[in-house]
Amino acid sequence: MNLVMDLPRIFAIRESGHRIHNPLTAAKFAALGESLRLAPGTRVLDLASGSGEMLCTWARDLGFTGTGVDISTLFTEQARARAAELGVADRVEFIHGDAAGHVADQPVDLAACVGATWIGGGVAGTIELLDRSLRPGGLMLIGEPYWRQPPPDEETAQACQATSIADFRELPDLIGRFQDLGYDVVEMMLSDQDSWDRYTAAQWLSMRRWLDQNPDDELAPEVREKLTTEPARYARYGREYLSWGVFALMKR
Ligand code: SAH
Numbered sequence: 001m002n003l004v005m006d007l008p009r010i011f012a013i014r015e016s017g018h019r020i021h022n023p024l025t026a027a028k029f030a031a032l033g034e035s036l037r038l039a040p041g042t043r044v045l046d047l048a049s050g051s052g053e054m055l056c057t058w059a060r061d062l063g064f065t066g067t068g069v070d071i072s073t074l075f076t077e078q079a080r081a082r083a084a085e086l087g088v089a090d091r092v093e094f095i096h097g098d099a100a101g102h103v104a105d106q107p108v109d110l111a112a113c114v115g116a117t118w119i120g121g122g123v124a125g126t127i128e129l130l131d132r133s134l135r136p137g138g139l140m141l142i143g144e145p146y147w148r149q150p151p152p153d154e155e156t157a158q159a160c161q162a163t164s165i166a167d168f169r170e171l172p173d174l175i176g177r178f179q180d181l182g183y184d185v186v187e188m189m190l191s192d193q194d195s196w197d198r199y200t201a202a203q204w205l206s207m208r209r210w211l212d213q214n215p216d217d218e219l220a221p222e223v224r225e226k227l228t229t230e231p232a233r234y235a236r237y238g239r240e241y242l243s244w245g246v247f248a249l250m251k252r
Contacts, residue, residue, distance in 0.1 A: 005098060007072035013210045013223060014203040019082070021050040021075070022115040022143055023191035023199040023244045026057070032189040032246055033058045036110070036139060041065065043108040045133045047099035047126075048116030052079025052092065059088035066092055066108070069099040104133035114143035114246055127181055131251070140183070140249040146174045148243035159237035171245070178249055187248035193239055200234050 015021050020029065033054075040063025046055050049068025056079070058064045070076050079094040100119045104111075111130035113119060120126030123144060130140050147170045151157045157165045169177060175185050191199075207227045214220060 005071055007075070010219060010222065012072065012074045013219065014206055014226075016074070016210070017202055017206040018199070019051050019053045019078075020199070023196040024189060024246065025195045025198055026053070028189050028191075028195060029054055029057060030061065032187070033062050033064075035187050035189070036248060038062070038064070038110060038139070042110055043106070044110045044112065045069075045102075045104045045108045045130075047102055047111075047113045047130070048119055049075075049079060049094060050115075051075045052082050052094055054112070054114060055079070055092045055094075056082045056086050056088055059083070059091040060086045064091070064110070066110075067104070068092065068094045069097055069102050070094065071096070071098055101129070102133075103129075107135035108133050108138065109135060110139045110141065112141035112143075114141060115244075117142065117144055123177065124181055127178075127183070127249070137250070139186070140251075141246055142178070142249060143244065143246045144168075144174065145242055145244045146171045148241055151241050156237055156241060159233055160242045161238065162242075168242070171243070174245075175247070178247060182252055183249040184252055185247055186250050188245050190245040191243055196239055196242075196244070200238065201231070204231055 042064045044055060044064050044066030046066060046068040049055060049070045052068050055066050055068050068079060073096055076094050076096040083089040083092050111134045113126050113130060117123050117126040120129040123142065126142065127140065134140060145168050147168050150170060151165055154164055162168060178185050204227060207223050211220060211223055
């Protein structure tokens with residue numbers, strides 16, 4: 001049996017116009033890369049690399065090399081095209097596949113999972129997974145949501161696309177969790193409401209254009225419903241209660 005893995009189509013429709021599939025802007029990603037103070041030639045493994053913007057721009061601007069793994073065929077193709085466009089195709093490689101359980105052949109200097117900690121069954125499991133690819137003394141990057149302010153009830157949490165309040169913590173508690181797992185938090189780059197808008201509001205135009213071009217697609221009713229309900233729901237809930245950050249960790 002030929003099991004073709006891919007990300008559900010709805011994500012590709014919503015995020016077809018995104019280079020960065022998370023609430024950081026290009027400027028925030030650039031500042032994060034610089035903040036790590038790593039030398040040219042730094043080897044990176046990026047699990048759930050999306051359209052490859054982090055690896056490709058860091059290869060161009062900072063001289064890093066590395067590999068990204070992502071389950072989306074569309075995003076992986078976009079990542080390869082972006083590497084060629086930025087002239088770094090000799091320094092970065094993108095593999096289409098399941099990142100769960102993926103371990104690098106050679107230990108890397110920087111191991112990242114930016115916005116997909118479900119691949120390791122949560123934060124702790126993802127840290128363990130990344131650690132298996134990391135050289136001693138290397139840096140780890142984890143991208144994870146946190147509550148910007150505590151949701152007053154479970155309904156609010158669910159309106160933020162969480163299954164429950166317990167899915168996420170507030171920022172000081174998330175930092176404490178990394179520390180409890182035996183890591184120093186040595187840097188972080190946080191989203192703000194404007195950068196959340198770049199991630200979320202940018203999906204609305206993608207959905208509208210897709211609807212105009214694909215009115216008879218089987219997903220059209222679902223996309224129409226999302227385009228109608230999500231902007232106000234995001235303004236009321238996600239934008240107010242949820243935030244997100246990338247945390248740089250070093251094992252103690
Ligand atoms: N790190 C990227 C993408 C974050 S979005 C960025 O910041 O832009 C989450 C990504 O996880 C998507 O690209 C999705 O295709 C990918 N993904 C989801 N499940 C996966 C899995 N099991 N293995 C690899 N990639 C996965």
